[in-house]
Structure formats: structure tokens, C-alpha cells
Amino acid sequence: MAEGETNTGGERRGPAVPLPAAEAPFDAIGLARHLLRSIRSGALATLDPEDGTPFVSLVTIATDVDGTPLMLLSRLSAHTRNLLADPRASLLFSAGGKGDPLAHPRLTVTGRVTQTAEPRARARFVARHPKSKLYADFPDFGFFALEPGAGHLNGGFAKAAVLRADELRLDLAGAEGLVAGEAGAVEHMNADHADALALYAVASGAEPGPWRLTGLDPEGMDLLAADRTSRVLYPEPVREMGALRKVLVTMATEARRGEAKAE
Structure with a gap:
């Protein structure tokens, strides 16, 4: 009103x-x-x-x-x-x-x-x-x-x-390792895991890419495809690189399962 x-x-x-x-x-x-x-x-x-x-x-x-x-x-x-x-x-x-x-x-x-x-x-x-x-x-x-x-x-x-x-x-206390490793993780994901990035984006409701990762933080990922953006949240916050790797693998596996069910 x-x-x-x-x-x-x-x-x-x-x-x-x-x-x-x-x-x-x-x-x-x-x-x-x-x-x-x-x-x-x-x-x-x-x-x-x-x-x-x-x-x-x-x-x-x-x-x-x-x-x-x-x-x-x-x-x-x-x-x-x-x-x-x-x-x-x-x-x-x-x-x-x-x-x-x-x-x-x-x-x-x-x-x-x-x-x-x-x-x-x-x-x-x-x-x-x-x-x-x-x-x-x-x-x-x-x-x-x-x-x-x-x-x-x-x-x-x-x-x-x-x-x-x-x-x-975001409070970055305890996430110093994640912040320090962000640039390397972004480069690695874009070079070797473009397929996974596309899965994350589509699973979050975005249209197909090609998608590139522009940044990581304790809550999620920022993706870019031309002039389109996609914000992808993790199932739960992460504070260090080991936990991030596990979360990303789990997310990719679940996204592939969802993709297979939709076919």
C-alpha cells in the first residue's frame, strides 16, 4: 500500500x-x-x-x-x-x-x-x-x-x-586461506573446469553460457557470460580451500544428476 x-x-x-x-x-x-x-x-x-x-x-x-x-x-x-x-x-x-x-x-x-x-x-x-x-x-x-x-x-x-x-x-575471519588462494582457484576453474561452471550456472537458474568464473568468496561464486551474470551459492559457507574443493565436486555431481533426470 x-x-x-x-x-x-x-x-x-x-x-x-x-x-x-x-x-x-x-x-x-x-x-x-x-x-x-x-x-x-x-x-x-x-x-x-x-x-x-x-x-x-x-x-x-x-x-x-x-x-x-x-x-x-x-x-x-x-x-x-x-x-x-x-x-x-x-x-x-x-x-x-x-x-x-x-x-x-x-x-x-x-x-x-x-x-x-x-x-x-x-x-x-x-x-x-x-x-x-x-x-x-x-x-x-x-x-x-x-x-x-x-x-x-x-x-x-x-x-x-x-x-x-x-x-x-561478509566476515572474512578464518577465511584468509580462501582469500589468498582465490586467484589461483579462479584461473584453474576457468582453464580446466568450464563444463562444471556451466553446470553451476544452469543449476542456479541461468541460461547456458559459456560461463567464466570472475570471483570466489566464502558464500558463493560470481560467474560472467558476455554481459550476463550468475551468482551461485554453495550449499553451506566455506572458509578454506580444502572445503571449497569438496563443495565444488559435490555441486557438480548433483548438477549432473539433475541434468540426467531432465533428459
Whole structure:
């Protein structure tokens, strides 16, 4: 029900107040993290340092292992100049789709943007946006991370929730080995197990590929096929490489069984 509408008893009601994610009657945290991981572009809102006027622009987005949004920005752009003067910003992740745009889920993440020289940020961004490799090392470009302060999720009609920073990002404590081994695992899967990646994607509801792995984290995998993405969750979180290998083998076996039954 929208603001100002009446309920069945004829009483007017005001705007709905979003619930904390943990109290929402749907998986708000899961949906928010899915939007973070699966959407490759969004609206970046910054503040003009002259008079504080909001300035919104379209940017491409990737995520770090913990889900922190990453951007590759030119220092010649207005939004970058704004951020260097005032790091406060927000990013809108919108799933989009057919029909009413407001019927589809979207997530706004607010926080502060800082530049990062972390090699992993470059690797994960370029993997998510392969064409960016052409200009990623130009002197006027740099990688920036939005450190989340909070999130506002609208999951569609009558689905709204607010999220804390720790609900948006993954806790990587105990997953140091997985983070350190991510690049090697991604390279190995793409080189030797493209068939398994295709199985994971299709089993998660995606169309056939060819699919490539762009990143791994304790909750799942990020896959890319041209301009399409697929977020594949593990049956249960993993924290080290040995557990990851076992989970991936199990997932591939189950996907092949499901494929055989469908034939």
C-alpha cells in the first residue's frame, strides 16, 4: 500500500517504515548480497563541493571478496572530483527487468569512498569487466572502494528493509586461506573446469553460457557470460580451500544428476 492510501477499514496510513533486515519477513540480507554481487553497473551519487548539490552518474561496479563495492574511476570525471573533496556517496543497484521498474528489487548502499591500490581490487574488477583492461592502467584512472555504512533494500512491493554494514559484507575471519588462494582457484576453474561452471550456472537458474568464473568468496561464486551474470551459492559457507574443493565436486555431481533426470 502506497503513502496516503486507505486500508480495508477506510483508515489512512502513512509511508511504510523499513524493518531492520533481521526482522524482515523475507531474506533481506540474502537478497541484498545477491544484488551487490550480480549487478555490474549502478548510479553513483556524490556531492558537489561548491554547494552540496547531489550529482548522480552511471558507473560500472565489481565487488571485493567481502562484498565491498569497487569502481574504476577517472580523475577527470566530475564524480571523482566530488569524491576527492567529500568522500560521502551512495550507490544504487537496480535489478531491472520487464514491466514496472518499481516492481523489481533494488538496493542503495551509503558510505564513504576511498581510493585503493590493493592488487586484488584491480584483479576482481577487470575480471568482472574485461574491457576495462584496455584503460585500467591509464594514469588518470584509479580504483575506488565504497566502504558501506548502511543499506536500504526495496525488494519489490511491500518488501523493504534497512541493513547494517556487517549485514552487507561478509566476515572474512578464518577465511584468509580462501582469500589468498582465490586467484589461483579462479584461473584453474576457468582453464580446466568450464563444463562444471556451466553446470553451476544452469543449476542456479541461468541460461547456458559459456560461463567464466570472475570471483570466489566464502558464500558463493560470481560467474560472467558476455554481459550476463550468475551468482551461485554453495550449499553451506566455506572458509578454506580444502572445503571449497569438496563443495565444488559435490555441486557438480548433483548438477549432473539433475541434468540426467531432465533428459
